Amino acid sequence: MIETVFSAELPVREHLLVQKNRIIGADLAAALDAAADDDAPAAPGPRGNVSRETFAREEERLAPDAGSGAHAAPALNDAQRALLDAAPRLAVVTGIHGDELEGQYVAFELARRLNEHRDQVHGIVDIYPAINPLGINAIERGVPGYDLDLNRIFPGDADGPLTEALAAAVVADIAGAAACVDIHASNIFLREMPQIRINELSADELLPLAPLLNIDFVWVHASATVLQSTLAYALNALGTRTLVVETGVGMRITPSEVMRLTEGMLCLAAHLGIWSGPFEEHGAPLISADQAVSFLNAGAAGVFLPKAAHGRRVGKGELIGVIVDPLTGEVRERVTCPASGLLFTLREYPVVYPGSLLARVLSE
Amino acid sequence: MRTIELFRLETPYRETLVVEGFAFGPAAADARASVAIVGALRGNEMQQAFICANVVKRLRALEDAGALADVGILVIPVVNSFSMNIAHRFWPMDNTDINRMFPGYDAGETTQRIAAGLFDVIKDATYGIQLASYYLPGEFEPHVRITDTGVVDLAETRRLADLFGFPYALLKQPAPFDTTTLNYNWQVWGVRAFSLFSSVVDRISAGPADFVVDCIMRFLEGIGAIRPELAPAPPADAPAPCEAPAVPEAPVAPAGAQDVSRETAGNGEGAAPAPLRTGMRTGWEVSPRGPYETAFCREDALVNVRTSRAGFFKRVAAIGQRVEEGDALARILSTEDCEVIETLRAPVAGTVFFRHEAALINGETIAFKVMPA
Numbered sequence: 001m002i003e004t005v006f007s008a009e010l011p012v013r014e015h016l017l018v019q020k021n022r023i024i025g026a027d028l029a030a031a032l033d034a035a036a037d038d039d040a041p042a043a044p045g046p047r048g049n050v051s052r053e054t055f056a057r058e059e060e061r062l063a064p065d066a067g068s069g070a071h072a073a074p075a076l077n078d079a080q081r082a083l084l085d086a087a088p089r090l091a092v093v094t095g096i097h098g099d100e101l102e103g104q105y106v107a108f109e110l111a112r113r114l115n116e117h118r119d120q121v122h123g124i125v126d127i128y129p130a131i132n133p134l135g136i137n138a139i140e141r142g143v144p145g146y147d148l149d150l151n152r153i154f155p156g157d158a159d160g161p162l163t164e165a166l167a168a169a170v171v172a173d174i175a176g177a178a179a180c181v182d183i184h185a186s187n188i189f190l191r192e193m194p195q196i197r198i199n200e201l202s203a204d205e206l207l208p209l210a211p212l213l214n215i216d217f218v219w220v221h222a223s224a225t226v227l228q229s230t231l232a233y234a235l236n237a238l239g240t241r242t243l244v245v246e247t248g249v250g251m252r253i254t255p256s257e258v259m260r261l262t263e264g265m266l267c268l269a270a271h272l273g274i275w276s277g278p279f280e281e282h283g284a285p286l287i288s289a290d291q292a293v294s295f296l297n298a299g300a301a302g303v304f305l306p307k308a309a310h311g312r313r314v315g316k317g318e319l320i321g322v323i324v325d326p327l328t329g330e331v332r333e334r335v336t337c338p339a340s341g342l343l344f345t346l347r348e349y350p351v352v353y354p355g356s357l358l359a360r361v362l363s364e
Numbered sequence: 365m366r367t368i369e370l371f372r373l374e375t376p377y378r379e380t381l382v383v384e385g386f387a388f389g390p391a392a393a394d395a396r397a398s399v400a401i402v403g404a405l406r407g408n409e410m411q412q413a414f415i416c417a418n419v420v421k422r423l424r425a426l427e428d429a430g431a432l433a434d435v436g437i438l439v440i441p442v443v444n445s446f447s448m449n450i451a452h453r454f455w456p457m458d459n460t461d462i463n464r465m466f467p468g469y470d471a472g473e474t475t476q477r478i479a480a481g482l483f484d485v486i487k488d489a490t491y492g493i494q495l496a497s498y499y500l501p502g503e504f505e506p507h508v509r510i511t512d513t514g515v516v517d518l519a520e521t522r523r524l525a526d527l528f529g530f531p532y533a534l535l536k537q538p539a540p541f542d543t544t545t546l547n548y549n550w551q552v553w554g555v556r557a558f559s560l561f562s563s564v565v566d567r568i569s570a571g572p573a574d575f576v577v578d579c580i581m582r583f584l585e586g587i588g589a590i591r592p593e594l595a596p597a598p599p600a601d602a603p604a605p606c607e608a609p610a611v612p613e614a615p616v617a618p619a620g621a622q623d624v625s626r627e628t629a630g631n632g633e634g635a636a637p638a639p640l641r642t643g644m645r646t647g648w649e650v651s652p653r654g655p656y657e658t659a660f661c662r663e664d665a666l667v668n669v670r671t672s673r674a675g676f677f678k679r680v681a682a683i684g685q686r687v688e689e690g691d692a693l694a695r696i697l698s699t700e701d702c703e704v705i706e707t708l709r710a711p712v713a714g715t716v717f718f719r720h721e722a723a724l725i726n727g728e729t730i731a732f733k734v735m736p737a
């Protein structure tokens with residue numbers, strides 16, 4: 001069922017809505033229905049019942065107050081709430097950055113698969129396709145009107161401005177899940193192989209889960225202070241294990257990779273005891289720390305033309321690409337590989353400044 | 365005045381970006397102390413650039429009169445000219461914020477390199493002053509802000525902050541993202557760092573700009589960078605550095621404990637309230653306001669006033685205005701029929717410190733901050 005995690009009124013007949021798709025397994029749904037006949041409800045309003053029909057009526061009743069499109073959570077009694085709290089829950093989050101769309105496919109495909117086989121779902125899968133819905137709508141990475149990267153203000157503040165109140169509501173909603181996966185695409189500038197990035201502070205808790213997600217490699221990075229303001233950091237600090245996936249490229253969907261990732265979500269759900277249906281497993285990923293990653297930054301300004309293939313092994317001294325000057329017809333820089341290894345990041349957006357990241361290579 | 369090139373970056377399709385600063389007083393080796401004053405790190409910080417440019421103008425006059433002492437002063441009015449020239453707030457290509465890139469990295473992405481190039485020059489200053497802007501669109505009571513990184517000597521910092529003569533100094537507890545700001549990193553490097561907030565950002569508000577320029581000049585005099593006895597007399601036809609409005613847009617002076625009443629402060633150019641402090645002469649007291657006894661407050665003492673509804677934003681209270689609990693601060697009007705759908709009221713008695721500034725406002729956001737009396 002669709003639930004609203006955060007709602008704020010916008011000036012002209014609209015709400016900013018952060019919504020999630022709560023998919024409840026058949027066995028849990030039956031238990032909830034049975035519990036509906038228990039004691040009187042704790043919350044005000046009519047007695048809750050989790051069947052689809054009841055929710056539809058509930059939504060109608062709440063609609064005028066909640067604003068168009070808003071879905072209020074149904075009133076639950078204590079027994080039902082206890083059942084939901086005790087059930088294992090997987091949270092799949094994406095769309096914090098409005099220009100990253102790879103996760104949209106995963107959200108759709110995962111919901112489709114789970115909906116088809118509710119009998120094989122045991123517990124709860126919460127899918128949050130758009131934490132920054134206005135950004136996705138407007139093709140803006142940040143929050144339109146606030147000009148701010150949403151993934152730099154977590155854990156947020158319920159008493160703060162809209163963006164921070166939104167962040168706080170998202171954290172509160174996800175906290176307590178058995179695991180959370182935050183799916184990012186790369187930005188529009190770089191193409192990435194499917195990978196998981198783990199802050200070294202959470203490595204012990206997260207490394208056992210990471211290989212389940214069908215990614216090519218796991219990057220355990222040093223704890224930079226800037227990353228303390230991400231959703232993943234905030235949730236891990238609260239004890240909710242959260243993995244960050246980076247894959248593909250901004251503003252595009254790469255079907256082969258996101259299908260693999262969807263299977264990975266099912267694999268993780270199975271590991272958590274939430275899914276008993278089929279899933280495909282990919283080979284074990286490479287696991288690496290910062291020391292093995294080489295960065296190639298542009299030394300000149302101009303247009304970057306890649307010469308090496310993304311996702312392949314490259315040899316030391318091999319030509320990765322050239323930076324050319326369209327005005328003079330000159331090659332400004334030849335970019336060669338400093339060490340042999342896996343070319344897991346490659347620049348996608350052609351225009352570069354000095355300093356623009358062109359490639360990352362994982363040393364062998 | 366010496367023009368110093370701080371950083372140079374070749375760019376695609378545009379002229380080379382050159383960040384320049386203007387240096388006064390002795391070179392580093394001969395200086396007793398040094399001050400770095402940084403203006404626009406963001407492309408929309410016009411008021412901040414304007415204030416710095418006025419400081420350059422005043423310092424040049426003082427230098428000509430031989431009134432500068434043995435303190436090196438470096439003023440950088442605009443760092444992010446590349447964004448300012450094309451009406452962008454952040455870096456044009458990737459929308460990154462230079463003020464989230466400190467201390468910078470000279471082999472990293474473009475804005476990391478800019479931050480590194482700038483920081484390399486200003487990290488050894490004795491004092492650092494940044495003309496800063498807030499991330500929410502709005503107007504502030506002018507104030508000085510100090511980040512409490514835990515490494516600063518608070519008593520010493522308070523003594524220094526007091527030299528500006530702002531009505532308020534705010535002590536800010538750093539949030540995670542603050543660790544990449546200029547102010548924070550200055551402190552980590554042992555610089556006494558101050559962020560100055562003028563009233564506005566992306567337009568010029570002359571009165572508050574004058575006031576902040578005066579504050580900076582008072583600070584420079586307070587640390588012995590200016591020899592007031594040699595300073596030229598203020599121009600006869602003051603206000604000098606910029607055209608002050610005929611009527612102040614918003615009263616700036618604080619009320620309450622101070623003996624400057626709202627009425628006096630709002631009385632226009634002619635009726636300047638007497639400065640609260642005597643015994644300090646900047647030679648540049650063209651502004652009718654200040655200096656003030658600085659009230660030190662923690663930032664979290666500010667009380668947020670949040671909206672629940674969205675619509676047209678009709679402000680009632682002015683920045684710096686003294687309000688009683690329950691007083692109306694603003695009304696939110698329906699965008700359909702202009703009926704009042706929410707009245708925002710002061711949750712406590714105090715001074716209006718921050719006010720949302722736009723024709724429209726969203727629900728679930730901050731419209732005001734009130735400093736409790």
Ligand SMILES: [Zn+2]
Nearest residue numbers: 097100184185
């Ligand atoms: Zn992202």
